Structures are given as C-alpha cells and as structure tokens.
Amino acid sequence: MNADPRIDPADLRPSDPAAARALQDRLAPLVRAEPVDPGRVSLVAGLDVTYAPGDDRLVAAAVVLSAQTLEVVDSAAVAAEPRFPYVPGLFAFREVPPLLEAIGRLRVAPDVFACDGFGLAHPRRFGLACHIGLLLDRPAFGIGKSPFVGTAEPPAEERGSWTPLIDAGEVVGRAVRTRSGVKPVYVSIGHRIDLAGATELALRLAPNYRVPEPIRRADRLSRDRLAAL
DNA sequence: GCGACAG
DNA sequence: ATCTTGTCGC
Structure with missing residues (x-):
C-alpha cells in the first residue's frame, strides 16, 4: 500500500x-509526469467521498470501470469518521485514509486512479491526486469541478476543447470542456501520467456527462451508502 | 491587512 | 461537502 520507502507511514497522519x-512540501518533488497511452488503459478507478451533514460521518468509495466499455467491474465503500479537519489545501489528509481503505478492498488492480479534486493544481503542487498516486505508486490524476489555484481562459464551447490552467506562471492543469456548452472541469496530473494523457482519458471517461464516469459512480456509491447508514 | 479557499 | 423543487433547454 505504501510503495515508497521515503514515505514514513507515521507521517501520513x-x-x-x-x-x-x-x-x-517534502513529497511534492517526488511527483513524476510520465506519458500514458489512454488507449492502453484497461481499468480506471474513480474515487470520491460523501459527508454526512454535521461532518460526523463519511463514506469513501472506489469504483472500477472498464475504460473501454465504461462498465463497472468492481467497487468498494467504507464508512468512517473524519480524522482531519477540512482545510483548503490539506484536503487529502481528510480523504486519503478512508479512500486507501476502500481501494484496499478492491479485488482488481486499477491501472489509473481518477480522483475528485486536484493534483499539481495545488498551492504546494501536491493535491489529493498526488497523494494517491505517490502512495500507491500508480498513475493518478485529479478532476476538479471548480478552480482552486490558477486561472484559465474559457475553452471553446464544443466538447473536447481545453485551455491551460496557469498558476504563478506555470501550467498546472487544464480547463477541459467535457460537454458542449457546459462549464469545464479542471484536470491536473497526480503522478505517473502526463497532462495530455490525463486530458484524453478524462474525455474518454466522460462521453455523456460533465464529470467522468468513474467519479460519478464513486459519488453515487458513497452517497447511497451514506444514506443507508 | 483582507479576501479567497479542492470537498 | 450539505440544507433543497421545480423548471427551462437541448
């Protein structure tokens, strides 16, 4: 579960x-961008967490889809209590522990992890998707529904268009139009993938809705599971 | 100093 | 994130 010896598990909390x-700050330099051919990606895991009103309970979900057919091949959800407050920029410390638990219950090994949130598009260039990718030593990227850091020109209205998301003079992600005429999502790499690959993958995974299917499924599963508590 | 701030 | 229905438009 912790593939990098430079990460002390005690530091994860x-x-x-x-x-x-x-x-x-210490882990950010370990993030690597690597080319990934979206056509050769087989299984994609979508990750999301839903909170109960009052913040006393949460459900973390991981749903694995075939990148080819978008059919669900595996899923897991775990109920837990938040162990870290919500602080912008420290989002991962709240969600990663339960997400890792859910991922650990999967019976298949996803090729890529699609996270609800950001990767490099983060104040310290180390958002949730970077945490996930580095800890699992797997390709991971983030999909944000509203910008966090940086600015981007509005992409052209048609699906597939995108513009660079720039923060402090560097490209940290892309504003990607996954649906024509609908506000874009914000894609950034987490680890072991590159922006072009993450962008194309996000588009392939979102043929009909703004949010990529794996994340939509994880959102639904975590929401349903929480409601059933 | 003030405001803004992923979910 | 969550509290919340219907409604307009493709």
Whole structure:
C-alpha cells in the first residue's frame, strides 16, 4: 500500500496543519509526469467521498470501470469518521485514509486512479491526486469541478476543447470542456501520467456527462451508502 | 491587512 | 461537502 520507502507511514497522519503542509512540501518533488497511452488503459478507478451533514460521518468509495466499455467491474465503500479537519489545501489528509481503505478492498488492480479534486493544481503542487498516486505508486490524476489555484481562459464551447490552467506562471492543469456548452472541469496530473494523457482519458471517461464516469459512480456509491447508514 | 479557499 | 423543487433547454 505504501510503495515508497521515503514515505514514513507515521507521517501520513500529521497532527496539525503545519505538519501536513511540511509533509506536502517534502513529497511534492517526488511527483513524476510520465506519458500514458489512454488507449492502453484497461481499468480506471474513480474515487470520491460523501459527508454526512454535521461532518460526523463519511463514506469513501472506489469504483472500477472498464475504460473501454465504461462498465463497472468492481467497487468498494467504507464508512468512517473524519480524522482531519477540512482545510483548503490539506484536503487529502481528510480523504486519503478512508479512500486507501476502500481501494484496499478492491479485488482488481486499477491501472489509473481518477480522483475528485486536484493534483499539481495545488498551492504546494501536491493535491489529493498526488497523494494517491505517490502512495500507491500508480498513475493518478485529479478532476476538479471548480478552480482552486490558477486561472484559465474559457475553452471553446464544443466538447473536447481545453485551455491551460496557469498558476504563478506555470501550467498546472487544464480547463477541459467535457460537454458542449457546459462549464469545464479542471484536470491536473497526480503522478505517473502526463497532462495530455490525463486530458484524453478524462474525455474518454466522460462521453455523456460533465464529470467522468468513474467519479460519478464513486459519488453515487458513497452517497447511497451514506444514506443507508 | 483582507479576501479567497479542492470537498 | 450539505440544507433543497421545480423548471427551462437541448
């Protein structure tokens, strides 16, 4: 589960925001961009977490789809309690522990992880998708529904168009139009994938809706499971 | 100093 | 994130 010896498991549960930020600063340099051929991706896991009103409970879900057919081939959901407050930029410390638990219950090994949130498009260039990708040593990217850091020109109205998301002079992601005439999603790499591959994959995974299917499925599963508690 | 701030 | 229905438009 922790494939990188440079990551001390004890650090994965920082006791306070300052320690969490320091950990992100330390791990950010380990992120690598690698070319990935979307056509050769077989299984994609979508990750999402739903919170109960009042913030006392959550359900983390991982749903694996065939990248080819978009059929669900496996899924897992776990109920838990938040162990870290919501702090913009430290989102991962809240969601990663239960997500890893859900991922650990999968019976298949996903090729790529699609995360609800950001990767490099983050104040310290180490968002949720980077945490997931680095900890699992697998390709991972993030899909955000609203911009977090950086600015992007509005992409052309037709599905498939995109513009660079730029923060402090560097390209940290893309605003991608997954549906014509609908507001874009924000794609950024997490680890072991590149922006072009993440963009094409996001588009392939979102043929009919704005949000890529794996994440939509994970959202639905976590929501349904929470409602059933 | 002030506002903004993934889910 | 969540509290919340119907409604307009493709």
